Amino acid sequence: MTLKVHNTATRSLQAFEPLEAGIVRVYGCGPTIYNHAHIGNFRTFLFFDLVHRYLDWSGYEVRFVMNLTDVDDKVIESAVESGITITEKTTPFGEAFLADSSTLGIRPAESYPRATDYIGAMVDFVQRLVDGGHAYPADDGAVYFSIASFAEYGRLKGIDTSTLKVGARVSHDQYDKEDARDFALWKAATAEDEQVEAAWDSPWGRGRPGWHLECSVMSIAELGETLDMHLGGEDLVFPHHENEIAQSEAATGRPFVRHWMHGRHLFVEGKKMAKSLGNFITLRELLDEGHDPAAIRHLLISSHYRGDLNFTRQGLEASGSALQRLLDFESRLKGLAVDAGADPSGLATIASEAVESFRGAMDNDFNSADALAVVFGFVSSVNAALDAHPAVIAADRDAALAALHSMDEVLGLLEVASASRVVDDDLAAYVEQKIQERSEARANRDFATSDAIRDELTGKGIVLEDGPDGTRWKVG
RNA sequence: GGCGCCGUGGCCAAGUGGUAAGGCAGAGGACUGCAAAUCCUUUAUCCCCGGUUCGAAUCCGGGCGGCGCCUCCA
Numbered sequence: 001m002t003l004k005v006h007n008t009a010t011r012s013l014q015a016f017e018p019l020e021a022g023i024v025r026v027y028g029c030g031p032t033i034y035n036h037a038h039i040g041n042f043r044t045f046l047f048f049d050l051v052h053r054y055l056d057w058s059g060y061e062v063r064f065v066m067n068l069t070d071v072d073d074k075v076i077e078s079a080v081e082s083g084i085t086i087t088e089k090t091t092p093f094g095e096a097f098l099a100d101s102s103t104l105g106i107r108p109a110e111s112y113p114r115a116t117d118y119i120g121a122m123v124d125f126v127q128r129l130v131d132g133g134h135a136y137p138a139d140d141g142a143v144y145f146s147i148a149s150f151a152e153y154g155r156l157k158g159i160d161t162s163t164l165k166v167g168a169r170v171s172h173d174q175y176d177k178e179d180a181r182d183f184a185l186w187k188a189a190t191a192e193d194e195q196v197e198a199a200w201d202s203p204w205g206r207g208r209p210g211w212h213l214e215c216s217v218m219s220i221a222e223l224g225e226t227l228d229m230h231l232g233g234e235d236l237v238f239p240h241h242e243n244e245i246a247q248s249e250a251a252t253g254r255p256f257v258r259h260w261m262h263g264r265h266l267f268v269e270g271k272k273m274a275k276s277l278g279n280f281i282t283l284r285e286l287l288d289e290g291h292d293p294a295a296i297r298h299l300l301i302s303s304h305y306r307g308d309l310n311f312t313r314q315g316l317e318a319s320g321s322a323l324q325r326l327l328d329f330e331s332r333l334k335g336l337a338v339d340a341g342a343d344p345s346g347l348a349t350i351a352s353e354a355v356e357s358f359r360g361a362m363d364n365d366f367n368s369a370d371a372l373a374v375v376f377g378f379v380s381s382v383n384a385a386l387d388a389h390p391a392v393i394a395a396d397r398d399a400a401l402a403a404l405h406s407m408d409e410v411l412g413l414l415e416v417a418s419a420s421r422v423v424d425d426d427l428a429a430y431v432e433q434k435i436q437e438r439s440e441a442r443a444n445r446d447f448a449t450s451d452a453i454r455d456e457l458t459g460k461g462i463v464l465e466d467g468p469d470g471t472r473w474k475v476g
Numbered sequence: 477g478g479c480g481c482c483g484u485g486g487c488c489a490a491g492u493g494g495u496a497a498g499g500c501a502g503a504g505g506a507c508u509g510c511a512a513a514u515c516c517u518u519u520a521u522c523c524c525c526g527g528u529u530c531g532a533a534u535c536c537g538g539g540c541g542g543c544g545c546c547u548c549c550a
């Protein structure tokens with residue numbers, strides 16, 4: 001059993017092996033924080049989370065770093081419009097992003113470096129490239145990376161850069177590049193940059209870093225010159241990651257990334273999510289509509305990260321139902337009566353087989369869809385076994401519960417669901433008391449009273465389930 | 477124009493050579509005072525046409541349909 005991951009650079013599955021045994025260095029390309037992240041962004045970040053959690057679950061020491069881009073064209077433009085500095089613009093959105101991530105159960109990264117905290121390192125990096133003949137200052141005050149100096153350029157995307165339709169969609173007339181394909185490492189500051197405090201001193205005058213530069217500099221600073229994994233959305237393959245490889249390897253002379261992994265973009269109601277289509281959906285909107293964050297998490301990980309995923313309200317409802325099945329199952333196990341003299345139920349075997357199947361699914365390039373199927377197959381098997389064996393020994397019950405929770409350490413579904421379903425003690429006590437009253441009524445076959453109590457609780461969002469061992473309740 | 481992806485039951489979605497996981501929804505039954513939860517049964521020759529093979533959803537060729545990147549973008 002070994003973990004196999006899809007590497008964009010080779011377009012094939014490769015056995016994963018970290019550079020340093022037992023430790024995995026992962027860098028994820030994070031969001032640009034000039035507005036709220038949308039659920040498409042979160043599909044990608046949930047993919048990162050699956051990688052993060054599964055590597056951890058597999059026993060690796062995971063060093064996971066994700067940047068927050070706080071200076072680039074969009075940030076500056078947005079700050080100018082708002083009449084504030086880039087820091088004033090990005091600080092609240094950075095906080096909102098981390099809060100949203102937490103709501104979805106995304107595990108915190110080891111650190112979230114921001115570009116503006118690494119300006120000095122970026123200047124040094126650019127200088128290093130200039131000194132090495134891989135970059136040149138131009139008359140327009142910018143410093144460009146010379147693609148001609150890096151023979152491997154285009155390898156990641158698998159393109160021959162000479163065939164690029166240069167200038168087809170972007171005017172290059174305004175730049176003083178030696179080669180139209182060259183990209184900016186450092187840009188000269190404009191009046192607007194100065195206005196929003198997005199300009200710094202450098203050997204080439206006042207300016208600011210180019211977008212591609214930050215990831216190289218920060219990942220190397222935080223994790224070293226060679227990363228085990230570098231994650232991002234599919235849109236970043238070219239030119240962003242291609243440029244990162246060029247500048248990083250040109251500067252260090254070492255392989256930059258061992259495994260490039262890219263997640264597919266989310267669709268919404270059958271269409272690409274785009275501002276022009278007006279179909280951007282933020283997490284906050286969905287929560288305001290009353291959707292459960294755990295159901296959102298379920299939907300966003302219910303398809304393999306490299307496959308298509310069309311986000312629909314209907315699908316979200318289905319995910320909510322699926323999640324409820326999981327919660328009911330957990331509740332059934334927790335409330336299970338144990339009997340030291342019970343016959344063998346086979347639960348321990350079912351549990352260990354499920355965990356192994358789960359491992360197999362996740363080892364296959366983090367196939368969360370398959371892993372989810374394993375979990376639900378496990379649920380069915382155990383439910384059937386429990387129907388056949390009303391009482392089990394404690395070890396069997398504990399094995400089943402442990403397996404469920406172990407798999408959930410990776411999927412994070414029950415974890416998120418329980419976090420959003422905390423019931424205050426007063427309500428819990430009230431419900432317990434009502435259930436007691438209802439039990440007495442039922443014992444007297446006073447079903448009118450019994451049903452009245454149940455209806456009242458239903459009105460409060462409490463669902464009752466009568467079983468042989470008493471009445472269970474849950475937040476519906 | 478270049479590079480690439482996808483087309484599996486009503487909906488969603490696994491499955492890369494041996495005769496189709498899982499979720500949701502639907503139907504029938506069991507259980508229940510009635511429910512809920514659960515269980516059982518039930519719904520697919522995998523877009524089409526050829527080819528390779530003892531055998532293909534899975535490989536090859538062609539076609540039809542949908543889509544992505546090549547530009548800031550998760």
